[in-house]
Amino acid sequence: MSKYHFNEIEAKWQKHWAKNQTFKAENKSDKPKYYVLDMFPYPSGAGLHVGHPLGYIASDIYTRYKRHQGFNVLHPQGYDSFGLPAEQYAIQTGQHPAKTTEENISRYREQLDKLGFSFDWSREVRTSNPEYYRWTQWIFLQLFDSWYDKDQNKARAIEELRVVFSSEGNIHVNAICDEGIAHFTASEWLDFSETKKQEILLKYRLTYLAETEVNWCPQLGTVLANDEIVNGVSERGGYPVVRKKMKQWSMRITAYAQRLLDGLDKIDWPQPLKDSQTNWIGRSKGASVTFKVKNVPSSAVEKSYSIDVFTTRPDTIFGVSFMTLAPEHDLVSKITTAEQKEAVENYIEATAKRSERERMADVKTITGVFTGAYAEHPFTGDSIPVWIGDYVLAGYGTGAVMSVPCGDQRDYDFAKHFNLPIPNIFKDADISEGAYSDKENTIITNSDFLNDLNYQQATEKIITALEEKGVGEGKINYRLRDAVFSRQRYWGEPFPIYYKNGMPHAIPTECLPLRLPEVEKYLPTEEGEPPLGRATKWYWNEKNSEVVSPPSEGQGEDIYPLELNTMPGWAGSSWYFFRYMEDENRDEVFASKEALNYWKNVDLYIGGSEHATGHLLYSRFWVKFMHDRGLVPVEEPFKKLINQGMILGESAFVYRMNSKITISKIVSADDQSKSENWTKTISDSRIKDIELTNDKILLSNIFVDFNEYKRIKKEKGFSNIIMKDWEKERIKAYSKFIPENVKEFFNLDKYSISFNADGIHADVLFVNSHNELDIEAFKNWREEYKDAIFILEDGSIFDSNSSPSGRPGGDFKVSREVEKMSKSKYNVVNPDDICNQYGADTLRMYEMFLGPLEQAKPWNTAGITGVHGFLKKLWKLYHSPFEGGKGDVSPSQEPNDFYVSNEAASKDSLKTLHKTIKKTQEDIEHFSFNTSVSSFMIAVNELSAQKCNAREVLEPLAILISPYAPHIAEELWQKLGHSESISTAPFPKFEQQYLVESSKEYPISFNGKMRFTLELPLDLSKEEIESAVMAHEKTAQYLEGRTPKKVIIVPGKIVNIVG
RNA sequence: GCUCGAGUGGCGGAAUUGGUAGACGCGCUGGAUUCAAAAUCCAGUGUUUUAGGACGUGCGGGUUCGAUUCCCGCCUCGAGUACCA
Structure with a gap:
């Protein structure tokens, strides 16, 4: 019988599909459309691992x-090929990022093709190709040419404004x-x-240039x-980030907060995923209130100020x-x-120095300082002291809060810390220990016209009062x-964009793409300008x-600097x-109306959940904008989305006895009883410890088997004093590896010895x-x-330097731990290797078989044999002469070993x-791919047992399996004629x-x-x-003479006898 | 702290509306085949036991004839978020 030669079969069909463009989607088709998209990869230098x-x-x-269901399916792939790693690599090596990107892409493509x-x-796209980014620039200019009309609740052309x-x-x-446009x-x-x-229009544009507080990462520049x-x-590299004011382009995504x-x-x-977008947008309903600042003679206040709060x-x-105002609040200085x-200025200086990280790590410390100013309560007219404190964030709301210590824990803590009054306005609430923030059971008191109202009623009433008085209004605020x-x-x-009189101007769209210029280095300029500042040719001639x-x-009056x-x-x-x-028509449009109207949105999008508040929010924003401006027919890009779970790696650890060996003097029971001596002994041994631990080379190249490591640890513990004879023997045995200068300490009569060992990552390639x-x-x-010297499982020593003939009987085992799959953890499993050894069909099925798609799960190469064995059995099913003779169809007429019968x-x-069929269909529709692999296994096991080689079964079976294992399915299909x-x-x-x-x-x-x-x-x-069950002999046996109280019968399901 | 998700054999996991817990695969044990190994095939494999059972889906309660599934309270782990007024 012919064997399952997966390597040949897979290469054959991959070539066939590429040559015949089997999977090309049609933009004009009678079939219904379906659009399946993967989040496109960033082509990193490391290539793909089995998780990708x-x-x-x-x-x-x-x-x-x-496709089997008769859809015209668009299933494209491309590369998100601009990005930091290629540039960091360029900085280190001087290689143009375009070149490394190109190389990485071809490696990716090779791996994907397999x-x-x-x-x-x-239809491939690469974001770094000028033919592509031409349209990214074009969309940017559409945003530049738009403003958001609240009345129509959509973006409109700036010309209309x-x-x-x-x-x-x-x-x-x-x-x-x-804010604050005159x-x-x-x-x-x-x-x-x-x-x-232009200056005024810029304040309205959906992408605008403004001096904003940004997250500056000095290391990444x-x-x-x-x-x-x-x-x-920083997400990439893990470098510190500080707040800094810079002139930057921003996108007015906040305009779309509610629609998003x-x-x-x-x-x-x-x-x-929806929850995390909801939290990120952070809608909260409340009111804005204006507090007048009382005139304070000593503050030299010339005009009246007021503080807006949300x-x-x-x-x-x-x-x-x-x-409380944020220290950065504009009014503070005024x-x-x-x-x-002096106190205020010192405080501002001190808080500015604290990095974002410090502020976050240390939320418990309460700091703040009084400004000396007072605000006026809009209803009572009372004087309210105005403080500044860094628990108030400049970036949220108005950067100022009205502090209600009885109702807000942060205000409460601040008040306690600075001995500020804590008036109670909640009926029957105890605020001696903390603020009372329960909204549901609140009854307001000590509050004039709000007395005896609950939260809902009081909120409604106060908003009306604020609006009547003209000192506030109901408002919705977003965190976004x-x-x-x-x-x-x-x-x-x-x-x-180029700059004319300091104002940004758009390059005419017909001149796009504006190509990335060449630079001689990829670093910022000496003046601190971005790398584009190094380009020799980076000005715009407006006339030409x-x-x-x-x-x-x-x-050159018509020559203006370009954006850097x-x-x-x-x-x-x-x-x-x-x-x-x-x-x-990719040169004429980003996508034609016909194409956009045919494909509409992505029907199914699959990718990682890490893009929840980045890519997935920004694309929704752009699509809504493009929809507003009539560029696309849809308002949401991705109808259905699935997050695939991460495949984790199984790291291998070898235990290295390194410089952590410590030695201490043997302490007898007598010594211990005399506490003075005990202390002295300890301090003596400490001195020795220090001498030794400074000696980093000590035993640094001895590795100990994991089981041996556990054994020693269990029996005595590495860090405890070794007393047992067998341990002493072992130390003597190891002593030949001990450097001369410390040999003195291995005198077991004088000292006792303690070991330690650390697990270090070993490449999983070296572990079976x-x-x-x-x-x-x-x-x-x-x-x-x-x-290196190895202490094996059986305690024997393997030192190839002294015994080059090979190692003795024992094995050397590592320990395993599940971690994220990454190059730095040496636990990466390469899909190419798996494909070579087992084939792509096996890999595809095994990845699905591991568990539910959306769950994180560890990769274990050992288990792959089960799936591979299944494919072999499947192959065998089509090649077994069950009836003792040949099948009546053998289309290839080649080695005649294919047995399918028309009976x-x-x-x-x-x-x-x-x-x-039923199970597979249900499973695919529920994205439960792991269970359908099981059902294929069951099916093939059953059909083999039934000795089935009927075409009417084997033909549909090939189709069922083809989405999972397309190569073998194609091969069998061809053999079927x-x-x-x-x-x-x-x-x-x-x-x-x-059925x-x-x-x-x-x-x-x-x-039960x-x-x-x-x-x-x-x-x-x-x-x-019931009568059949009651008549059964076993029933009587289990009843043991009792009379059943009740007999539950669910026909087709179960019988339950109670009593 | 808050939000969300998850806890089932040695391991990955299954059980679609409450109805035979552990499908399927790995691993392990025994056997066949082999000079031997690989490969292949067969049988067994939750724990425990006095061999009849008993106990078993993170823990404690509850609803039900019946709960991995529903409800209440906890514990543990993972992800996201971080003073959001």
């Missing part, structure tokens, strides 16, 4: 399934824009200079978005006993009194901040519309899913499935391990088949009739515990079942 393709395999299975994915590569300004000024314009009339607008007009910072350090929130209800995404608890306004000036869009880096999209060299003295920043990583990934839709280390491979891994299948085989690819063969139709049973093996339970089973016909009535 998990999502791609899942999406490919779904894609192939949909896995048999059904991608339509003809100009028209409004020229006819009625900005008084009636209700836009989402910068009002002007139409005639004033017309009189403004062009520069002034760039600013970072909030989602690029993890625990106060509302849209979540309309999309089928995992709840945790509060979610306006109902507690009568509980305000002080106000209202601080002369007496407090505008997104910083500038990066001080080289390897990103250049902004199509071209990039030129800087103007020389006295020349580049766009962030999320620019290119915020719209790439539209680009795949277009196949022919029984956790045994390949000692030779390990020694050759690193120069420093060349002369009718047995009833059992049809039952097996239809059971499997088909000349067309299996990929569009119709999915087998499930027919209930083959109809006439009897059921009933579980018979007594008081199953005791025995009884086969009964399914058409029996409850009464008949």
